[in-house]
Amino acid sequence: xxxxxxxxxxxxxxxxxxxxxxxxxxxxxxxxxxxxxxxxxxxxxxxxxxxxxxxxxxxxxxxxxxxxxxxxxxxxxxxxxxxxxxxxxxxxxxxxxxxxxxxxxxxxxxxxxxxxxxxxxxxxxxxxxxxxxxxxxxxxxxxxxxxxxxxxxxxxxxxxxxxxxxxxxxxxxxxxxxxxxxxxxxxxxxxxxxxxxxxxxxxxxxxxxxxxxxxxxxxxxxxxxxxxxxxxxxxxxxxxxxxxxxxxxxxxxxxxxxxxxxxxxxxxx
Numbered sequence: 174x175x176x177x178x179x180x181x182x183x184x185x186x187x188x189x190x191x192x193x194x195x196x197x198x199x200x201x202x203x204x205x206x207x208x209x210x211x212x213x214x215x216x217x218x219x220x221x222x223x224x225x226x227x228x229x230x231x232x233x234x235x236x237x238x239x240x241x242x243x244x245x246x247x248x249x250x251x252x253x254x255x256x257x258x259x260x261x262x263x264x265x266x267x268x269x270x271x272x273x274x275x276x277x278x279x280x281x282x283x284x285x286x287x288x289x290x291x292x293x294x295x296x297x298x299x300x301x302x303x304x305x306x307x308x309x310x311x312x313x314x315x316x317x318x319x320x321x322x323x324x325x326x327x328x329x330x331x332x333x334x335x336x337x338x339x340x341x342x343x344x345x346x347x348x349x350x351x352x353x354x355x356x357x358x359x360x361x362x363x364x365x366x367x368x369x370x371x372x373x374x375x376x377x378x379x380x381x382x383x384x385x386x387x388x389x390x391x392x393x394x395x396x397x398x399x400x401x402x403x404x405x406x407x408x409x410x411x412x413x414x415x416x417x418x419x420x421x422x423x424x425x426x427x428x429x430x431x432x433x434x435x436x437x438x439x440x441x442x
Contacts (some may be wrong), residue, residue: 176246177227178296179226179229179230179239180218180226180230182223182225182226183198183201183213183223183226183227183230184196185197187240188216191231193320194208194227194231194394195231198224198226198231201219201220202224204221205217205220205223206220207220211270217246225292228289229247243371250395262302262414273376274351279429284411285409285411285412285413286409286410286411287408287409287413287415288315288406288408288409288414288415288416289407289416290340290406290407290416290417290418290419291312291405291406291407291417291418291419292418292421293310293312293418293419293420293421294420294423295308295310295421295423296424296425297349297390297394297422297423297424297425298417298424298425298427299424299425299426299427299430299432301390302392302393302394302395303392304390305389305390305391305393305394306389306390307388307389307390308388308390308420309385309386309387309388310385310387310388310420311384312384312386312405313381313383313384314381314382314406314407314408315380315381315382315407315408316379316380316381316382316384316408317378317379317408317412317415318371318373318374318378318379319373320371320372320373320374321346321371321373321374321378323378323379323408323409323412324371324378324413325367325371325374325376325377326365326367326369326370326371326373326377327369327370327372329369332363332365332366333366333367333368334364334365334366335359335360335365336357337359337360337364338357338359338360340365341357341360342356342357342363343355343357344356344357347397363411364378365411378410378411379407379408385400386418388400388402388420390420390422394422394424395422395424395432396422396423397420397422397423398422399419399421399422400419400420401417401418402417402418402419402420403415404417405417405418406418
């Protein structure tokens with residue numbers, strides 16, 4: 174099953190600016206957010222799809238790789254990083270600097286974040302689907318830096334609380350008649366300042382590594398089956414928990430048999 178083009182998902186052109194991409198994602202994220210569409214699986218899927226597209230196109234390096242190599246350039250066989258990472262609709266507005274519209278301001282903000290979920294698509298034969306198999310996967314992902322334990326600070330030091338936002342990660346400014354919250358320009362919205370960055374991760378708190386896993390695919394799986402592997406997604410931010418890995422199964426068509434549920438059919442000569 175082929176993945177949709179990220180530009181098509183966000184309804185923008187390949188030449189669109191960062192601002193246009195951000196505005197397009199904001200519109201779709203608000204429209205399809207699960208808080209506004211409880212129980213609507215289609216809306217949830219569209220929300221996750223838009224979040225996955227934005228996570229790539231909003232990152233200059235990832236966007237360049239995607240433009241050159243397509244989905245294979247941003248996460249292996251099936252593309253990675255589809256988890257939107259927003260637990261409620263207020264987080265969407267926080268992302269774009271409008272968190273105060275809901276009265277939460279900067280007090281809700283936390284610098285500890287769960288790592289993104291990852292998706293890995295694999296194709297197996299009909300015979301393998303019937304019997305089950307073990308598959309070795311190589312997953313590129315961001316992991317918590319072992320040297321600084323995810324803090325981003327050099328060994329023996331710690332991040333300092335930002336004096337501008339007092340650790341909230343946001344500052345208030347006046348826009349016409351409205352008081353609006355935005356990411357703190359001093360700390361970039363982190364709430365902390367790292368004066369002496371870790372030499373291993375350069376202050377990011379995470380490093381890119383390739384994780385090798387052996388996954389057992391049970392007998393009887395079919396196209397669309399998802400295997401959830403807890404804690405094998407991207408590492409969390411500032412000590413947050415890791416996300417999960419979802420392995421999505423695609424069963425190749427057989428030259429003789431056609432599968433319908435648990436049954437196999439073939440045409441007699």
